[in-house]
Amino acid sequence: MITLKDDFYILQLNKKAWDNAAKTYDKEFHGQIYSLFNDFCDQLPKGAYILDLGTGTGLPYAKLLIEKGFKVLGIDISTEMINIARKNVPEARFKEISMTDINYKKKFDGIFSSYSMLQLNPHLFKETAIKIVQALIKGGIFYLCLNGPWVDGIDLDEDVIIDFKGNKMYSRPYSRQEILNIFIPLGMKLLKFEVEIVTSESWGKENMNTYVFKLV
Numbered sequence: 001m002i003t004l005k006d007d008f009y010i011l012q013l014n015k016k017a018w019d020n021a022a023k024t025y026d027k028e029f030h031g032q033i034y035s036l037f038n039d040f041c042d043q044l045p046k047g048a049y050i051l052d053l054g055t056g057t058g059l060p061y062a063k064l065l066i067e068k069g070f071k072v073l074g075i076d077i078s079t080e081m082i083n084i085a086r087k088n089v090p091e092a093r094f095k096e097i098s099m100t101d102i103n104y105k106k107k108f109d110g111i112f113s114s115y116s117m118l119q120l121n122p123h124l125f126k127e128t129a130i131k132i133v134q135a136l137i138k139g140g141i142f143y144l145c146l147n148g149p150w151v152d153g154i155d156l157d158e159d160v161i162i163d164f165k166g167n168k169m170y171s172r173p174y175s176r177q178e179i180l181n182i183f184i185p186l187g188m189k190l191l192k193f194e195v196e197i198v199t200s201e202s203w204g205k206e207n208m209n210t211y212v213f214k215l216v
């Protein structure tokens, strides 16, 4: 059973992990542009206002979004990540806050989440999905990139605590069906979906799933 205690534990665990790992992450991850990033940008009006959820160091995405002429608010639960992002991308605005606590109404043309929502358990994920939809204007675009399970339909009830360079954090794959079950009833239309198998030294082999949704 999911309890509020679990939610608090997961958020604190991840905040601590990313505060510890921030400097290493900034040094080692110079960013790779994954599929559908340009598709997301192409859907947005000139000068669009974008909320980047779990912005990390601001690289590569907040910076690239700024370079495309968008206005960017990056948020992150980690104090250290936010400090680094402010230095890396001075043209964007950054705020230290958990994405589970956002409370914006019809404010953003686009919301972007690259490898951040997979750090939420299903309860927090569903609550945050509602807040994302509330924060978008009608017609707004949502980009979501996270890992899918290797075999669709496997038992996903097991919580996943992973180790990133000695830092334990919660991270859970979400299947395409789970994502659609969450966002479609909230009024989102799936514009694009792509699967890529990517391999990196730090994370190993990953089944990367990217979605672009529109609020209709």
Ligand SMILES: C[S@@+](CC[C@H](N)C(=O)[O-])C[C@H]1O[C@@H](n2cnc3c(N)ncnc32)[C@H](O)[C@@H]1O
Pocket: 011, 014, 015, 018, 053, 054, 055, 056, 057, 059, 060, 061, 075, 076, 077, 078, 081, 097, 098, 099, 100, 113, 114, 115, 116, 119
């Ligand atoms: C794997 S990094 C991804 C960073 C960046 N989006 C990218 O694609 O390079 C995950 C980021 O999500 C942030 N994060 C994790 N849980 C969060 C939460 N509840 N609210 C806001 N940020 C969170 C972490 O602090 C970390 O900076």
